[in-house]
Amino acid sequence: MLRWWNFRRLVILALTASLSVSAVIAAAGFWVHWQADDGRYTVDSVPAKPVVLVLGAQVYADGRPSAFLAARLDLGRRLYEDGKAQAILVSGDNGQAEYNEVDPMREYLIDAGVPEKQVVGDYAGFDTRDSCVRAKEVFGVTELIVVTQTFHLDRAIALCRAAGIDTVGVGDDTVSQYRPQWRYAVTREYLANVKAWWDVWLDVPPRFLGPYETGIDEALASLSVMVVVPTGYRTDVLTLVEDHELGHQPLVLVVEDVAVAHVRHVRVAEVLEL
Numbered sequence: 001m002l003r004w005w006n007f008r009r010l011v012i013l014a015l016t017a018s019l020s021v022s023a024v025i026a027a028a029g030f031w032v033h034w035q036a037d038d039g040r041y042t043v044d045s046v047p048a049k050p051v052v053l054v055l056g057a058q059v060y061a062d063g064r065p066s067a068f069l070a071a072r073l074d075l076g077r078r079l080y081e082d083g084k085a086q087a088i089l090v091s092g093d094n095g096q097a098e099y100n101e102v103d104p105m106r107e108y109l110i111d112a113g114v115p116e117k118q119v120v121g122d123y124a125g126f127d128t129r130d131s132c133v134r135a136k137e138v139f140g141v142t143e144l145i146v147v148t149q150t151f152h153l154d155r156a157i158a159l160c161r162a163a164g165i166d167t168v169g170v171g172d173d174t175v176s177q178y179r180p181q182w183r184y185a186v187t188r189e190y191l192a193n194v195k196a197w198w199d200v201w202l203d204v205p206p207r208f209l210g211p212y213e214t215g216i217d218e219a220l221a222s223l224s225v226m227v228v229v230p231t232g233y234r235t236d237v238l239t240l241v242e243d244h245e246l247g248h249q250p251l252v253l254v255v256e257d258v259a260v261a262h263v264r265h266v267r268v269a270e271v272l273e274l
Contacts, residue, residue, distance in 0.1 A: 025190050028197040035158035039168045041145075043078055046170050050220055051144040052076045052085040053135055055156060056092020056101040056125055063104045068149060068181070071172040073108050075147045079170065080114055085145055087118050087219035089135060091125030095207075101125075117222055120215035128152070128192075129199050130206040132160040132167075137209060139216045141165060149175065151186045155196050162200045 041047070054076040057069035065073060076088050088109060092101025102121040109119045122139065125131035135141040143166040146156045150171030160167040176182045198204070 024194060028193040029190065031197050032154050032158045032193045035161055036154035036169070039157040039161070040153060041168055041170055043075065043082065043084075043170055046079070046084055046145055046168055048084045049143045049145045049166075049168065050086055051135075051141050051216060052079050052088045053131065053141070053144045053146045053160070054088060054090045054105065055128060055131055055146065055148045055152075056090070056105065059092075059099070059101045059104045063107075065104055065108055067178060068175050069101070069105070070108065071175050072147050072149070073105060073112075075170055075172050077109055077112050077114055079145060079147070080118070087120060087216055088114060089120050089122060089139060089141065089144070089216060091122035091131035091134065093126055094123040095126060118219050120213075120219055124206070124208040124210065126207050128156055129159045129163075129196060129204070130208075132156070132163040132165065133206050134209065135160065136163045136165050138211075138213050140212065141216055143167075145170060147172070149173065149185065151182070151189055155189065155193055159196055159200070 054072050057072065058066040059069065060066060073090075076090075079085050080088055090102055090105035090109070092105060094100045094102055100123075102123050102125075106116075106119050106121050110116050120139070122131065122134055124134060132146075135144065142164075144160065146153075146160055146167055146169040148156050148169070148171060150173045153169045153171035157167050157169045
């Protein structure tokens with residue numbers, strides 16, 4: 001009788017523990033989803049922000065980005081080329097001398113045609129929360145588009161918003177063809193959500209914060225806001241643009257016979273509506 005009672009106690013304890021763990025996982029998942037609910041976009045629909053944050057992932061021993069990381073970098077490059085952002089912050093792990101995610105990320109983007117000065121490296125992005133907090137505190141970013149895989153996107157948006165950054169996100173699902181790795185990553189997110197919730201609740205600091213870095217400031221300051229006016233439009237549009245809030249960037253007016261689609265930072269239609 002005593003053994004039977006002990007067995008029943010063990011079963012009850014196991015069920016209670018299981019329900020408790022499930023409740024915590026569900027609550028953390030709800031918090032992450034709620035925080036990110038209005039922040040998911042496609043490449044075409046995402047609103048423009050000054051910076052794209054590309055989160056790190058595995059780099060092979062020969063320095064090549066993994067398929068997951070390459071897909072993130074391709075998204076970041078496309079957002080830059082489409083004029084959705086003016087600088088790219090690549091954040092990854094360089095905690096060991098023999099492992100460096102950031103330099104291969106920078107090289108990949110520069111080789112793909114992104115100007116070197118517009119690609120800034122964060123070498124202490126040891127996890128998603130560290131990358132978000134450092135983007136705000138170390139690089140001075142207040143608005144960004146975060147780029148990662150879709151299974152990770154909600155957590156990335158939630159953590160960057162919790163760090164005080166106006167954040168939207170674009171996710172990649174092209175690598176879902178690698179089914180075992182994708183399934184593992186999706187499953188891992190349940191526990192990662194709990195850690196994210198815990199870190200925000202306790203305000204856990206990054207592993208390494210360090211001094212302020214000016215890379216993003218310099219990347220943004222180096223750009224001109226280019227207003228391309230097709231031939232036939234009034235050139236006194238310059239006066240209208242000067243009356244509009246364009247931030248700290250210098251203004252360049254270019255009058256050419258070009259399509260409006262070629263305008264990168266300020267679209268002619270927006271200028272003429274001022």
